[in-house]
Amino acid sequence: MSIEVIKPGLASSIQDKGRQGYYHLGIPPSGGMDQRSLITANLLLGNPEGAAVIECALMGPELRFTETRKVAACGAEMLPRVDGDPQPLNEVFEVPAGATLSFDFVRAGARLYLAVEGGIDVPERLDSRSTYALGSLGGLHGRTLQAGDSLALLPVHGKAINGRSLPDNLVPVFSRRYELRVMPGLYAHRLEPDSAKRFYQEDWSVASEADRIGYRMKGGSKLDFIQREPPFGAGDDPSNIVDACYPIGSIQVPSGSEPIILHRDAVSGGGYAMIGTVISADMDTVGQIQPHQKVRFVQVTLEQALAARARYQQVLEQLRNIP
Numbered sequence: 001m002s003i004e005v006i007k008p009g010l011a012s013s014i015q016d017k018g019r020q021g022y023y024h025l026g027i028p029p030s031g032g033m034d035q036r037s038l039i040t041a042n043l044l045l046g047n048p049e050g051a052a053v054i055e056c057a058l059m060g061p062e063l064r065f066t067e068t069r070k071v072a073a074c075g076a077e078m079l080p081r082v083d084g085d086p087q088p089l090n091e092v093f094e095v096p097a098g099a100t101l102s103f104d105f106v107r108a109g110a111r112l113y114l115a116v117e118g119g120i121d122v123p124e125r126l127d128s129r130s131t132y133a134l135g136s137l138g139g140l141h142g143r144t145l146q147a148g149d150s151l152a153l154l155p156v157h158g159k160a161i162n163g164r165s166l167p168d169n170l171v172p173v174f175s176r177r178y179e180l181r182v183m184p185g186l187y188a189h190r191l192e193p194d195s196a197k198r199f200y201q202e203d204w205s206v207a208s209e210a211d212r213i214g215y216r217m218k219g220g221s222k223l224d225f226i227q228r229e230p231p232f233g234a235g236d237d238p239s240n241i242v243d244a245c246y247p248i249g250s251i252q253v254p255s256g257s258e259p260i261i262l263h264r265d266a267v268s269g270g271g272y273a274m275i276g277t278v279i280s281a282d283m284d285t286v287g288q289i290q291p292h293q294k295v296r297f298v299q300v301t302l303e304q305a306l307a308a309r310a311r312y313q314q315v316l317e318q319l320r321n322i323p
Contacts, residue, residue, distance in 0.1 A: 002066050003116070005149040006100065009061035011211070014120055014139035014151075015113075017050040018264060019128035026268050029248065030130040030138065033212060033264055033287025034111055036315065037075030040166060041115035043319050044072040044092050046159025051119030052129040054145070056112040057211075058290070060103025061145060065095045069153065070117040070160040076109030076288060077174065091165035108174035109288040117160045121152040134213065134265055170318060177203075177294040180261075180282050183305055185250060187241060187273035195223040195256070199275065204259065204295045212265040215286055216258050217295060223256040225273070235271055245269045249278040249286075251297075261286055281308035 015038065018031020032038035032055055039049045054061065060078045072092050073080045080087040081102050087093045095101050103112070122129050122140050131139025140149055188196065204217035225238035233242040237255055246252070246262055252272035253259045261278055263286060278286060279300065289295065300308075 002153060003120075003151040004064040004066065005061060005145050005147055005151065006064055007062035008145040008147055008149070009056050009103070010059035011057040012061045012145045013055050013131040013133065013143075014052050014122055014145075015055040015130045016052045016128055018130050019126045019138070022126055023268050024245075027126065027135065027137070028132065028265050028268060030128065030132040030212075030264050032111075032113060032130075034075050034113065034284040036284045036312075036319075037111070037172065038113045038115075039316065040090070040170075040319055041072045041074040041113045042119075043322065044074070044090070044164055044166065045070060045115050045117050046157065046161075047115060047117070047119050049320070051115065051154075052122060053116070053120065054114040056103065056114060058106050058110055060106075060112060060114075062100060062102045064100050065097060067153075068094060068097045069156070070094050070162065071101070072115050073103075073112055074115075074166065075112040075172070077107040078112045079104040079107075088165070090171055092160055092162055094162055106290075109172070110290045111287055116153060118154040118156045121154045132265055164322070167322065170315070170322075172288070174288060175293075177296070178285060178289055179296050179298050180286065181279045181300045181305065181308065182251065182276040182297045183279060183300060183302065185274040185276040186244070188275050190225050190238075190241075190273050191275055192224040192226055195221070195225075196275075199223060199259075200297050200299050202296075204297070206289050206291050206293050206295060207258065208291045210289070210291050212263055214263055214266055215261040215289065217260070218258050220259075223253050223259075223275075225256055239273050240271050241273045243269055243271045244274070246274065247277050249280065249283050250274040251276045251278065263287065279305040279308055281305070281312040
């Protein structure tokens, strides 16, 4: 009742929907960076939507199954193969006992979610099985997968049906250019007016330093902060503030040079001004952007952000009702 890791891929880890309620203690939510794809893979199998899965970043693992299990692979376009034979994405298929599951190179998107019938059985830590590698918490030994690891599986519940698939209208579409909707942040007023305009007018490229902690952007103009006498407790750089909490999705620009979108493994606070926050409905998209792809930030109102969140919840409800 296990899966043996032959090759771990690139930063593959165990994730579920994340741990809530500990961010004020400095422990981030972790969980799948693309929550929609994680939930989709579980729902196709009839698993609880928050069951633990394998999040595969840019390069999938090679896994040997010791018993027959049905699986579903959703998210980035990494074609699955069972003993070399191609299998469908976004559809339930079976991996026989003794067979090896592998993945082709990623063609679009950045993260694939592999759900296994029953779910992956690792200990719950603070109400979640998600891996927070920076804090050595959760998942398998608090780290990404390594060759030689053995992943225990929870019992089969008998609900998975071979061939059950995601309707075409719910399959995510990936691109090479993305628009990310942003609510202005608490410290947006600290930017020079011309810099604030350029931030939304220019294209940015995702840097190679894009991971579960944050997505660094480059290629745009340097952003200038209004000069001031630093208040007590703040650093000397104009982008510094007195330490404050960081929302997931918030955008900080150390020294005004390269914006960083904080993601699900981010620290909970610090001394950089947050000029905006990517809305919750677009955070799954952030997790699917590859390095060097282009991003344009689009300013939205609170009403627009709430409407987008409502539409996102409607999509999740459609997923829960797939026949």
